[in-house]
Amino acid sequence: MDGEGCTSSSASSVSDARAAGRVSTVIDNDFYDDLGVDGWWDENGPQYGLHQLNPLRVQYFRKQLEREGVCAQCCQCHRCCC
Numbered sequence: 001m002d003g004e005g006c007t008s009s010s011a012s013s014v015s016d017a018r019a020a021g022r023v024s025t026v027i028d029n030d031f032y033d034d035l036g037v038d039g040w041w042d043e044n045g046p047q048y049g050l051h052q053l054n055p056l057r058v059q060y061f062r063k064q065l066e067r068e069g070v071c072a073q074c075c076q077c078h079r080c081c082c
Contacts (some may be wrong), residue, residue: 035046043051045080
Protein backbone atom coordinates (compact mmCIF):
# COMPACT_ATOMS: atom_id res chain seq x y z
CA MET A 1 0.00 0.00 0.00
CA ASP A 2 1.15 3.57 -0.58
CA GLY A 3 0.11 4.84 2.84
CA GLU A 4 -2.90 6.73 1.54
CA GLY A 5 -5.52 4.34 2.85
CA CYS A 6 -8.63 5.27 4.75
CA THR A 7 -7.79 7.15 7.94
CA SER A 8 -10.06 7.52 10.93
CA SER A 9 -10.64 11.20 10.10
CA SER A 10 -11.64 10.45 6.51
CA ALA A 11 -13.82 7.55 7.66
CA SER A 12 -15.58 9.78 10.17
CA SER A 13 -16.12 12.49 7.56
CA VAL A 14 -17.79 9.93 5.30
CA SER A 15 -19.96 8.80 8.21
CA ASP A 16 -20.83 12.43 8.96
CA ALA A 17 -21.74 13.04 5.31
CA ARG A 18 -23.93 9.93 5.24
CA ALA A 19 -25.68 10.97 8.42
CA ALA A 20 -26.35 14.38 6.91
CA GLY A 21 -27.72 12.80 3.73
CA ARG A 22 -24.91 14.18 1.53
CA VAL A 23 -23.68 10.85 0.17
CA SER A 24 -25.42 9.02 -2.62
CA THR A 25 -24.79 5.97 -4.73
CA VAL A 26 -25.54 5.74 -8.43
CA ILE A 27 -26.29 2.25 -9.69
CA ASP A 28 -25.96 1.56 -13.39
CA ASN A 29 -28.95 -0.76 -13.83
CA ASP A 30 -28.32 -0.97 -17.59
CA PHE A 31 -24.99 -2.69 -16.85
CA TYR A 32 -26.68 -5.37 -14.77
CA ASP A 33 -29.58 -5.72 -17.20
CA ASP A 34 -27.09 -6.25 -20.03
CA LEU A 35 -25.40 -9.06 -18.09
CA GLY A 36 -28.59 -11.08 -18.16
CA VAL A 37 -29.10 -14.17 -16.03
CA ASP A 38 -26.31 -16.13 -17.70
CA GLY A 39 -23.76 -13.33 -17.32
CA TRP A 40 -24.63 -12.71 -13.70
CA TRP A 41 -24.19 -16.34 -12.65
CA ASP A 42 -21.22 -17.16 -14.89
CA GLU A 43 -18.39 -17.71 -12.39
CA ASN A 44 -15.84 -16.89 -15.11
CA GLY A 45 -17.77 -13.97 -16.56
CA PRO A 46 -17.75 -10.23 -15.88
CA GLN A 47 -18.64 -10.76 -12.20
CA TYR A 48 -15.68 -13.12 -11.66
CA GLY A 49 -14.24 -11.02 -8.82
CA LEU A 50 -17.53 -11.00 -6.96
CA HIS A 51 -17.79 -14.78 -7.23
CA GLN A 52 -14.25 -15.10 -5.84
CA LEU A 53 -15.32 -13.10 -2.77
CA ASN A 54 -18.30 -15.35 -1.97
CA PRO A 55 -16.46 -17.67 0.46
CA LEU A 56 -15.20 -14.65 2.41
CA ARG A 57 -18.63 -13.04 2.38
CA VAL A 58 -20.30 -16.21 3.66
CA GLN A 59 -17.69 -16.58 6.40
CA TYR A 60 -18.19 -12.94 7.44
CA PHE A 61 -21.98 -13.22 7.66
CA ARG A 62 -21.81 -16.52 9.56
CA LYS A 63 -19.55 -14.88 12.15
CA GLN A 64 -21.94 -11.94 12.43
CA LEU A 65 -24.90 -14.27 12.91
CA GLU A 66 -23.04 -16.20 15.58
CA ARG A 67 -22.19 -12.93 17.37
CA GLU A 68 -25.91 -12.17 17.45
CA GLY A 69 -26.72 -15.63 18.77
CA VAL A 70 -28.23 -16.93 15.53
CA CYS A 71 -27.28 -20.47 14.53
CA ALA A 72 -25.80 -20.31 11.03
CA GLN A 73 -26.64 -23.99 10.51
CA CYS A 74 -30.33 -23.23 11.12
CA CYS A 75 -30.17 -20.45 8.54
CA GLN A 76 -28.61 -22.78 5.98
CA CYS A 77 -31.40 -25.38 6.16
CA HIS A 78 -34.17 -22.83 6.95
CA ARG A 79 -35.34 -24.64 10.06
CA CYS A 80 -34.15 -24.87 13.63
CA CYS A 81 -31.48 -27.56 14.07
CA CYS A 82 -30.53 -26.66 17.65
